[in-house]
Amino acid sequence: MRNEGPFIVEWLCWYRMLGFTDVVVVTNNCTDHSPALLDALQAQGLVHHIRHDIEPGQRITRAKLNAAVGHKAVRRCDWLMICDVDEFLVIHRGEGLIGDLIDLTAPEPPYLGMSINWRVFGTSGRKVFEDRPVHRQFTYAHDDEHRSSRFVKSIFRLVKFFGHLGEHTPRGFNYDKAAQKRGKPGGIWVNPAGEKLPHWAPLDTHLTLMPQALVSHEVAQINHYMLRSVETYRLKRGTKSPVALGDRYRAQYFRNADAGRSVDLSAFRYSARFDALHEQVMALPDVARLHALCCADHVKAIAERAGGKAEDDPRYGAFLAQAEGLAAATSDGEAAETQTPSRD
Numbered sequence: 001m002r003n004e005g006p007f008i009v010e011w012l013c014w015y016r017m018l019g020f021t022d023v024v025v026v027t028n029n030c031t032d033h034s035p036a037l038l039d040a041l042q043a044q045g046l047v048h049h050i051r052h053d054i055e056p057g058q059r060i061t062r063a064k065l066n067a068a069v070g071h072k073a074v075r076r077c078d079w080l081m082i083c084d085v086d087e088f089l090v091i092h093r094g095e096g097l098i099g100d101l102i103d104l105t106a107p108e109p110p111y112l113g114m115s116i117n118w119r120v121f122g123t124s125g126r127k128v129f130e131d132r133p134v135h136r137q138f139t140y141a142h143d144d145e146h147r148s149s150r151f152v153k154s155i156f157r158l159v160k161f162f163g164h165l166g167e168h169t170p171r172g173f174n175y176d177k178a179a180q181k182r183g184k185p186g187g188i189w190v191n192p193a194g195e196k197l198p199h200w201a202p203l204d205t206h207l208t209l210m211p212q213a214l215v216s217h218e219v220a221q222i223n224h225y226m227l228r229s230v231e232t233y234r235l236k237r238g239t240k241s242p243v244a245l246g247d248r249y250r251a252q253y254f255r256n257a258d259a260g261r262s263v264d265l266s267a268f269r270y271s272a273r274f275d276a277l278h279e280q281v282m283a284l285p286d287v288a289r290l291h292a293l294c295c296a297d298h299v300k301a302i303a304e305r306a307g308g309k310a311e312d313d314p315r316y317g318a319f320l321a322q323a324e325g326l327a328a329a330t331s332d333g334e335a336a337e338t339q340t341p342s343r344d
Contacts, residue, residue, distance in 0.1 A: 005034035005294025019098040022073040026064040032297035037290040060242035081155040088223040113156030120148040122258035127230040135267040142260035150209040166206035192219035292323040
């Protein structure tokens with residue numbers, strides 16, 4: 001993540017809500033308050049934060065995945081999923097938790113990994129940034145037949161036996177080493193319905209696109225909020241893509257991502273569960289204050305990108321005032337706790 005402060009708490013709560021036990025976030029070259037926010041969340045045991053700044057001209061995604069793979073939470077995990085802050089796993093089976101999608105209790109599951117299709121969401125006509133959950137603001141998405149729906153993110157096991165982690169799937173699986181340590185592993189790759197992907201080969205270039213015949217959102221999907229609001233998307237224009245450092249964020253990219261017209265309210269099934277956890281996390285020490293500062297940073301970036309000044313946007317002052325109020329309330333509370341009780 002880089003400068004994704006306003007969206008971190010929601011994303012973290014989402015995956016903790018689903019049942020993921022560890023979340024590892026790698027940041028680079030941030031200019032907002034997101035590293036401080038992640039550190040505050042780390043102090044509460046909710047996330048592992050790795051700061052890994054990148055030299056100019058270096059491919060960002062590969063470098064950050066290489067930084068993450070050395071973390072013990074990654075190396076020792078039973079299952080691993082790699083996703084960005086704008087990607088939300090939605091599970092339609094059972095209660096919608098990770099244990100409803102994969103068998104977490106099986107000593108040796110029959111498959112090595114599962115790839116789950118994107119469902120790309122556009123702006124849904126929202127032009128301005130609002131501090132509200134992303135998964136409730138954007139409801140228009142591409143359908144199953146759109147090419148973007150063939151893209152995948154994956155959850156997989158036996159992480160340390162892969163040579164490389166990729167943003168879509170890993171590659172370079174060492175069967176011999178895995179067999180020596182674990183016994184012969186199940187070596188197939190499946191979609192959420194459990195259907196085997198016929199051409200997946202762990203030594204080849206990692207899988208990016210699902211074969212069209214196996215594309216499905218029936219059991220699970222990755223809600224990819226690729227644009228969010230128009231204001232937020234405009235911050236990407238003219239920047240290099242983190243994977244290939246190419247000029248990706250052009251007008252055509254926006255039009256393609258914003259073209260979906262299928263209403264998808266699947267994320268709303270989690271509303272009560274999400275709200276309860278989100279309220280708890282925002283009440284933790286310094287989280288709400290740092291979140292407000294991240295929102296102020298975001299508005300400032302939006303204003304400056306448009307050629308204006310942050311001070312001319314009322315949202316900027318409101319977020320700063322919110323942060324100051326929270327800081328004052330914390331100070332007052334600490335002072336009250338340290339006062340000597342009266343002996344009268």
